[in-house]
Amino acid sequence: MTRKILRLYPALRDDIGDLVTRRPLPGPALPRLGAFLFLNHHGPQLYPPHSHGLPFGPHPHRGFETVTFILDGELAHRDSGGHESIIGPGGVQWMTAGSGLIHEEVSPEDFKRRGGAMEILQLWVNLPARLKMTTPRYTGLQAEGFPVVRESGAAVQVIAGEYHGQTGPITSLTGVFMTTVRLTAGGSVRFDWLTGRDVFLYVVRGAIAIGGVTAAKFHLVTLSDGEAVEIAAEEDSLILFGHAEPLNEPVVAHGPFVMNTEAEIHQAIADYRAGKFG
Numbered sequence: 001m002t003r004k005i006l007r008l009y010p011a012l013r014d015d016i017g018d019l020v021t022r023r024p025l026p027g028p029a030l031p032r033l034g035a036f037l038f039l040n041h042h043g044p045q046l047y048p049p050h051s052h053g054l055p056f057g058p059h060p061h062r063g064f065e066t067v068t069f070i071l072d073g074e075l076a077h078r079d080s081g082g083h084e085s086i087i088g089p090g091g092v093q094w095m096t097a098g099s100g101l102i103h104e105e106v107s108p109e110d111f112k113r114r115g116g117a118m119e120i121l122q123l124w125v126n127l128p129a130r131l132k133m134t135t136p137r138y139t140g141l142q143a144e145g146f147p148v149v150r151e152s153g154a155a156v157q158v159i160a161g162e163y164h165g166q167t168g169p170i171t172s173l174t175g176v177f178m179t180t181v182r183l184t185a186g187g188s189v190r191f192d193w194l195t196g197r198d199v200f201l202y203v204v205r206g207a208i209a210i211g212g213v214t215a216a217k218f219h220l221v222t223l224s225d226g227e228a229v230e231i232a233a234e235e236d237s238l239i240l241f242g243h244a245e246p247l248n249e250p251v252v253a254h255g256p257f258v259m260n261t262e263a264e265i266h267q268a269i270a271d272y273r274a275g276k277f278g
């Protein structure tokens with residue numbers, strides 16, 4: 001059985017100051033999609049010269065992972081685990097907050113000075129109870145660090161997991177599969193091995209169709225169960241496509257902390273205030 005579209009979820013506009021932001025997840029009709037908790041779509045927009053750039057100064061996280069896709073512009077990351085990088089277009093950073101760290105996600109100084117195009121996606125992936133307090137990890141890779149599989153008018157950037165013999169450089173602690181896919185109008189892509197997986201599919205640009213049902217940009221889709229999905233591009237398109245093992249645990253989220261219980265949230269706040277996040 002190939003999967004069909006069950007429902008479309010439009011991203012809701014929620015700008016952060018001058019940063020154009022759309023959020024398809026969580027939404028009023030979809031609190032989360034299995035392990036996939038949250039997606040912010042920043043931009044596309046043009047920063048003028050001498051801007052303040054991205055507004056994400058130092059802040060903590062615990063209990064999940066942030067996966068950030070730099071589509072355009074640059075992102076400077078620094079965290080209390082000692083990781084530092086500036087990632088450009090096509091790059092991805094995968095940060096396991098685990099037991100907790102403090103990071104900043106800002107624009108590099110020269111980008112702020114000269115301005116430029118900016119578009120970034122940030123996805124939050126939950127961790128199961130057994131991994132919530134795992135040691136923090138960070139991998140930041142530029143575009144050339146990822147294999148791209150090209151066929152049938154599709155270019156699949158393999159980030160985590162395996163696709164047509166190519167393995168992504170990120171090894172997810174929970175076996176998350178993650179790609180971005182660029183399609184030319186009339187192109188198509190098929191993903192298999194989906195039985196029992198929670199599939200995440202967001203249309204960043206353009207419009208795609210699955211089983212004759214169209215999903216346009218700025219929409220997240222949910223799919224019926226099935227072994228495979230066939231995605232056809234109605235326009236030149238860019239999609240975020242991943243899947244994960246179902247996660248059936250209670251979720252208690254409070255700002256930058258995502259835990260299983262209220263008590264664990266109180267502990268996270270107390271630990272952060274006590275300076276235990278580094």
Ligand code: MN
Nearest residue numbers: 059061066105
């Ligand atoms: Mn953050």
